Amino acid sequence: MSKWFVYGIHIGGWDLKATDPVQFHRGWPGVGFTHSLLYGVVIAFLFWRLLGSKTWAVSFLIGQWAHAITDTGDTVGTMLFFPWTIHIHFGAWAYAGQTGRMTDAAAYFSGPGAVWDLVWIVYGIFSWRVLTRSYFERHVYAADAFWSRANRFIPLAALLVAYRAAFFYGTTRWIAWSLWAHVVHHYPYDISWGGPHWVPAAHSPSLTWLQLVGVGAIVGAGVAIVVVSRHEFGRRSWAAIRSRT
Amino acid sequence: MPSSSQLTVAAGYVAAGAVYVALGVWYTDFLFSFFVGLGYLLLVAWLVPLCVRRIF
Numbered sequence: 001m002s003k004w005f006v007y008g009i010h011i012g013g014w015d016l017k018a019t020d021p022v023q024f025h026r027g028w029p030g031v032g033f034t035h036s037l038l039y040g041v042v043i044a045f046l047f048w049r050l051l052g053s054k055t056w057a058v059s060f061l062i063g064q065w066a067h068a069i070t071d072t073g074d075t076v077g078t079m080l081f082f083p084w085t086i087h088i089h090f091g092a093w094a095y096a097g098q099t100g101r102m103t104d105a106a107a108y109f110s111g112p113g114a115v116w117d118l119v120w121i122v123y124g125i126f127s128w129r130v131l132t133r134s135y136f137e138r139h140v141y142a143a144d145a146f147w148s149r150a151n152r153f154i155p156l157a158a159l160l161v162a163y164r165a166a167f168f169y170g171t172t173r174w175i176a177w178s179l180w181a182h183v184v185h186h187y188p189y190d191i192s193w194g195g196p197h198w199v200p201a202a203h204s205p206s207l208t209w210l211q212l213v214g215v216g217a218i219v220g221a222g223v224a225i226v227v228v229s230r231h232e233f234g235r236r237s238w239a240a241i242r243s244r245t
Numbered sequence: 246m247p248s249s250s251q252l253t254v255a256a257g258y259v260a261a262g263a264v265y266v267a268l269g270v271w272y273t274d275f276l277f278s279f280f281v282g283l284g285y286l287l288l289v290a291w292l293v294p295l296c297v298r299r300i301f
Binding site: 101102105128132133155157158161162164165166168169171172173175176177179180183184 | 247251254255258261262265266269270273276277279282283286287290291292295
């Protein structure tokens with residue numbers, strides 16, 4: 001949603017572009033907080049309370065967390081633990097948003113990021129059953145009231161096509177950008193760590209030892225909460241079963 | 246393994262995908278928005294086949 005201002009657009013006589021695209025996209029001040037775990041929780045909570053749908057809330061949370069965590073793979077990373085504004089980054093592929101959308105696309109589809117996308121495409125192909133009509137009708141349509149409401153105005157066949165569109169779009173754009181970058185324009189592949197190195201990548205500073213300890217403490221606390229709550233939930237479930245028998 | 250009817254459906258999507266890729270490589274603005282992809286797929290995988298069935 002914020003990428004248009006990162007790349008810049010030309011409307012009439014106006015050129016709209018962030019003066020510091022990296023800071024705007026991933027930093028604070030900026031809209032970098034949209035790539036944090038807390039932002040996912042807040043928006044999911046709003047989906048749940050305002051739209052009354054737990055399915056949409058949980059789906060948004062999974063998707064937004066997957067996005068925020070995946071973007072830690074590049075050389076800038078994300079403020080995953082916002083309001084703590086350090087950038088968690090693994091530096092696996094080059095962040096090149098500041099170079100403009102065409103160079104950014106060429107770089108992304110030439111480096112480890114493209115390989116990472118390909119992993120998910122292959123995983124999707126192996127999971128082909130989730131794209132069948134029977135799976136959609138039995139599991140997706142039945143689980144989310146959105147589909148039955150939409151079906152009052154839109155035929156089921158069109159809804160099925162819309163459901164399949166996400167996988168269709170993800171796969172075809174990967175193929176199209178790869179052909180554009182490597183067949184039409186001959187950008188070199190460089191899938192080494194941090195690549196492609198032919199693009200001037202933006203970088204976040206490495207974390208200090210103290211910051212690493214802080215991150216470890218947050219992750220450890222999160223894991224502990226999950227383990228303890230599962231343990232307690234299990235005990236309560238057994239107590240409920242025993243009380244019934 | 247997928248049934249023959251499922252493979253026929255998949256072949257239709259592959260053909261639609263090949264056209265989308267060709268259009269996208271030629272005019273990259275076509276690749277930037279999911280909603281453009283959604284509109285294209287609804288057109289070629291639902292609306293056009295529906296119209297063809299109605300006409301013939």
